[in-house]
Amino acid sequence: MKKIGVLTGGGDCPGLNAVIRAVVRKSARLNWAVVGIRNGWKGLIEEDMIPLTDRHVSGILPKGGTILGTSRTNPFKEQHMIDKVLETIKKYNLDALVAIGGDDTLSVAMKLSRMNIPVVGIPKTIDNDISGTDFTFGFDTAVSIVTEAIDRLHTTAESHHRVIVVEVMGRHAGWIATMAGIAGGADEILIPEIPFDIDEVVNNLKERYDSGKTFSIVVISEGAHPKGVERLATISDEKDEFGHVRLGGIGHYLGNEIKKRLNVDTRVTVLGHVQRGGTPTPYDRILATRFGVAAINAINKGNYGTMVALQGNKIVIIPLDESIMEQKTVDLDLYEISKIFFGKTTSEKIVDEVF
Ligand code: F6P
Numbered sequence: 001m002k003k004i005g006v007l008t009g010g011g012d013c014p015g016l017n018a019v020i021r022a023v024v025r026k027s028a029r030l031n032w033a034v035v036g037i038r039n040g041w042k043g044l045i046e047e048d049m050i051p052l053t054d055r056h057v058s059g060i061l062p063k064g065g066t067i068l069g070t071s072r073t074n075p076f077k078e079q080h081m082i083d084k085v086l087e088t089i090k091k092y093n094l095d096a097l098v099a100i101g102g103d104d105t106l107s108v109a110m111k112l113s114r115m116n117i118p119v120v121g122i123p124k125t126i127d128n129d130i131s132g133t134d135f136t137f138g139f140d141t142a143v144s145i146v147t148e149a150i151d152r153l154h155t156t157a158e159s160h161h162r163v164i165v166v167e168v169m170g171r172h173a174g175w176i177a178t179m180a181g182i183a184g185g186a187d188e189i190l191i192p193e194i195p196f197d198i199d200e201v202v203n204n205l206k207e208r209y210d211s212g213k214t215f216s217i218v219v220i221s222e223g224a225h226p227k228g229v230e231r232l233a234t235i236s237d238e239k240d241e242f243g244h245v246r247l248g249g250i251g252h253y254l255g256n257e258i259k260k261r262l263n264v265d266t267r268v269t270v271l272g273h274v275q276r277g278g279t280p281t282p283y284d285r286i287l288a289t290r291f292g293v294a295a296i297n298a299i300n301k302g303n304y305g306t307m308v309a310l311q312g313n314k315i316v317i318i319p320l321d322e323s324i325m326e327q328k329t330v331d332l333d334l335y336e337i338s339k340i341f342f343g344k345t346t347s348e349k350i351v352d353e354v355f
Pocket of ligand 1: 011012170
């Protein structure tokens, strides 16, 4: 019999509860006990843990957020914190840890693994920027929410002949902006991977107006920035324990520039944490469930210092350090597809020439 500790760290995302449920249910099949560690790594520092049984995970599959709570606590910030983490793992006789999180949580997992703590990571983030896995759960839900928002913004933009700028999450990678932008038919998509030229953006929008369109939807990632400006737009310079500032404001900057240069009524919508809330899509529930089961299978085989991942249609196990070596940025072939829909629409001109 084993005793497994499970925690959720970093920003929450839809599907976390589906993973926790799968971890508990698969462990029960092996007659293993599961301990829920509250609020990420903080729970191991504060010995804040609860036993998790079928009863605790019953009904949580469609619930957003995490029943365990989360935090951005970095136990490697101070020696006494990591000492306490190691002490708690020993005191509670945890045979292995399942760490569900993004790059910060997984980097802590990797450091612990190097200290011989048996850990398996599960990649989570709505940003979909973790290497080694094609998708993280939570991302599909976020894309659905943003796509629906774009659809709704289309009708009001069209009625008022406005430009509407939609700022979405995506600190280092523009996956949400690109995928939801394509799905929602955005007229311009701006992402962190490609610094934008404000003249080019305005020119594309102008071409749309010149070709008879009277509205435009521009989707921008919070981490996008104009060419030559390295500093990201921030709400506050206060840093979390992993050194991240809070991003926000690039949408308003862009909206002001568009209004000034194009002289078209412009509005800005910042979707913010709406993208992270609520029930996961079926895709995310399934992926999260597969990840949870795969993590317990990895522990059963003694495959520690690893992360479960989706590659093609298969769940695979990869070394943890492969996942956090670098951020997974947007597939530029995909971004090229989105660009076909920016700027001038020329098909009517072609038809005139042909007929
Ligand atoms: O989890 C990643 C993310 O969604 C980023 O896109 C965003 O910058 C960040 O979380 C914001 O998180 P919070 O406001 O919870 O710190």
